[in-house]
Amino acid sequence: MTVYVDDAVTLWRGRRWAHLMADTLDELHAFAARLGIPRRAFQNRTSGAHYDVPAELRDAAIALGATAISRHRDRELVHAVIRNARAQGRGEAP
Numbered sequence: 862m863t864v865y866v867d868d869a870v871t872l873w874r875g876r877r878w879a880h881l882m883a884d885t886l887d888e889l890h891a892f893a894a895r896l897g898i899p900r901r902a903f904q905n906r907t908s909g910a911h912y913d914v915p916a917e918l919r920d921a922a923i924a925l926g927a928t929a930i931s932r933h934r935d936r937e938l939v940h941a942v943i944r945n946a947r948a949q950g951r952g953e954a955p
Contacts, residue, residue, distance in 0.1 A: 877916040909946025
């Protein structure tokens with residue numbers, strides 16, 4: 862099982878943000894907790910089950926073992942990860 866963190870490209874409130882996603886919700890929540898991200902930050906939206914991660918935490922996520930994925934270079938993988946996150950958000954098995 863894998864945890865993924867994409868490029869920190871989303872600009873919001875003067876900061877750049879990435880998305881933390883995983884193969885399973887349990888793994889996602891556990892990894893977010895290791896980063897110090899509270900469970901209340903979990904987002905289950907049409908974009909899929911994820912946590913927003915500020916750019917400065919993206920490097921920490923990678924250091925803890927998250928797989929860095931690029932929306933520019935890893936398009937097929939990013940789309941597969943997002944499809945999985947959406948399925949999880951709908952309560953479907955990965």
